Amino acid sequence: MKTEEYIEIENKFGAHNYKPLDVVLSKGEGIWVWDVDGNKYLDCLSAYSAVNQGHCHPKIRQAMVDQAGLLTLTSRAFRNDQLALFYKELCELTDSHKVLPMNSGAEAVETAIKCVRKWGYESKGVEPDKAEIIVCDNNFHGRTLAIIGFSSDDNSRKSFGPFVSGFKSIPFGDIKALEDAITPNTVAFMVEPIQGEAGVIIPPIGYLKEVREICTKNNVVLILDEIQTGLGRTGKMLAEEHEGIQADLTLIGKALSGGFYPVSAVLSNEAVLGLLKPGQHGSTFGGNPLACAVAREALKVLKEENMIENAAIMGQFFLDELKKIDNPSIKEVRGRGLMIAIELFEGTEGGARAICEKLMKMGILCKETHTWTIRFAPPLVITKSDIEWAMEKIKIAFN
Numbered sequence: 221m222k223t224e225e226y227i228e229i230e231n232k233f234g235a236h237n238y239k240p241l242d243v244v245l246s247k248g249e250g251i252w253v254w255d256v257d258g259n260k261y262l263d264c265l266s267a268y269s270a271v272n273q274g275h276c277h278p279k280i281r282q283a284m285v286d287q288a289g290l291l292t293l294t295s296r297a298f299r300n301d302q303l304a305l306f307y308k309e310l311c312e313l314t315d316s317h318k319v320l321p322m323n324s325g326a327e328a329v330e331t332a333i334k335c336v337r338k339w340g341y342e343s344k345g346v347e348p349d350k351a352e353i354i355v356c357d358n359n360f361h362g363r364t365l366a367i368i369g370f371s372s373d374d375n376s377r378k379s380f381g382p383f384v385s386g387f388k389s390i391p392f393g394d395i396k397a398l399e400d401a402i403t404p405n406t407v408a409f410m411v412e413p414i415q416g417e418a419g420v421i422i423p424p425i426g427y428l429k430e431v432r433e434i435c436t437k438n439n440v441v442l443i444l445d446e447i448q449t450g451l452g453r454t455g456k457m458l459a460e461e462h463e464g465i466q467a468d469l470t471l472i473g474k475a476l477s478g479g480f481y482p483v484s485a486v487l488s489n490e491a492v493l494g495l496l497k498p499g500q501h502g503s504t505f506g507g508n509p510l511a512c513a514v515a516r517e518a519l520k521v522l523k524e525e526n527m528i529e530n531a532a533i534m535g536q537f538f539l540d541e542l543k544k545i546d547n548p549s550i551k552e553v554r555g556r557g558l559m560i561a562i563e564l565f566e567g568t569e570g571g572a573r574a575i576c577e578k579l580m581k582m583g584i585l586c587k588e589t590h591t592w593t594i595r596f597a598p599p600l601v602i603t604k605s606d607i608e609w610a611m612e613k614i615k616i617a618f619n
């Protein structure tokens with residue numbers, strides 16, 4: 221079948237909850253993907269950073285195939301021989317004490333919300349049903365009801381109420397706003413180290429460090445949503461390392477499986493996850509042996525193949541090159557590691573979508589975010605010559 225036929229069938233039978241570029245992909249390898257008509261593209265989105273390790277990484281693939289032939293699902297009613305090692309290796313890599321495995325990122329966020337509320341009542345002494353969680357404007361933490369209830373994006377919320385209460389939203393990057401928002405009922409502050417879906421918004425230097433201090437001083441749990449920023453994307457294992465801090469709860473997902481399978485996790489100190497008792501939370505698929513085997517290998521190759529270091533070096537190179545583009549429609553080029561964005565001035569003809577369409581025709585897949593921003597987030601295995609190749613096309617697109 222041809223591209224047009226796939227699109228027609230998809231549009232006819234599927235819910236239209238996405239507006240994808242009209243490219244139908246059928247194969248991937250490293251930073252490259254191919255469509256059904258045989259065209260090759262550089263993937264500059266990496267499935268929103270879920271394929272940091274590159275498409276179809278051969279070692280992760282092998283781990284998946286091997287485990288699929290042994291044991292895939294036991295449920296947590298029984299133990300499996302992959303879970304313990306997944307916990308141990310993940311804790312060692314991220315300097316954590318406890319793990320709770322889930323599947324999607326949104327589930328990790330929901331899990332964190334439940335856990336910090338419980339901590340608030342049972343440990344901090346907040347009165348029943350009074351717990352408050354502070355979040356940031358323009359956050360993105362997923363698509364479930366509790367989460368969209370505290371989104372500031374009208375498109376995500378509209379017509380989906382009533383929502384879960386107990387959330388308060390403050391401006392991102394604003395320390396004073398955080399201090400003012402904290403009350404005796406505040407149990408947690410949840411924030412992305414860099415706001416990804418909002419368009420790669422980087423807070424002022426020192427923000428997270430001050431956030432850490434304020435949370436500690438007020439006995440408030442700091443939850444960092446590193447589902448997009450974590451696992452090498454910003455040039456560190458976790459983005460919190462850029463400011464030398466440690467969150468109390470860290471949420472990871474996406475690249476935890478290298479794109480093979482939905483795997484997410486809540487990483488924690490003892491104080492919060494330690495409160496959970498049997499029967500209080502769970503997931504049929506969470507922590508299954510296939511997920512654990514895949515995640516173990518996905519973490520291993522990140523380290524072994526120096527992908528995190530490569531993200532730091534290539535990210536800086538890519539950012540510097542993008543900054544050299546001289547075009548009056550560009551408002552700002554910003555990024556950390558391989559999490560990069562070009563923001564156009566509002567009103568630029570065609571917006572970011574037009575640039576993405578142009579790039580697609582030249583063999584680069586990017587996705588616009590919020591009309592004026594184009595994100596560049598290729599797999600972390602990209603090389604200097606790949607970036608040089610991409611830069612030639614990007615310059616033409618901005619011509």
Ligand SMILES: *Cc1c(COP(=O)(O)O)cnc(C)c1O
Nearest residue numbers: 324325326360361362445447448
């Ligand atoms: C993608 C994302 C999520 C949600 O993950 P899903 O797997 O899509 O549920 C949550 N937080 C951040 C920061 C994300 O980028």
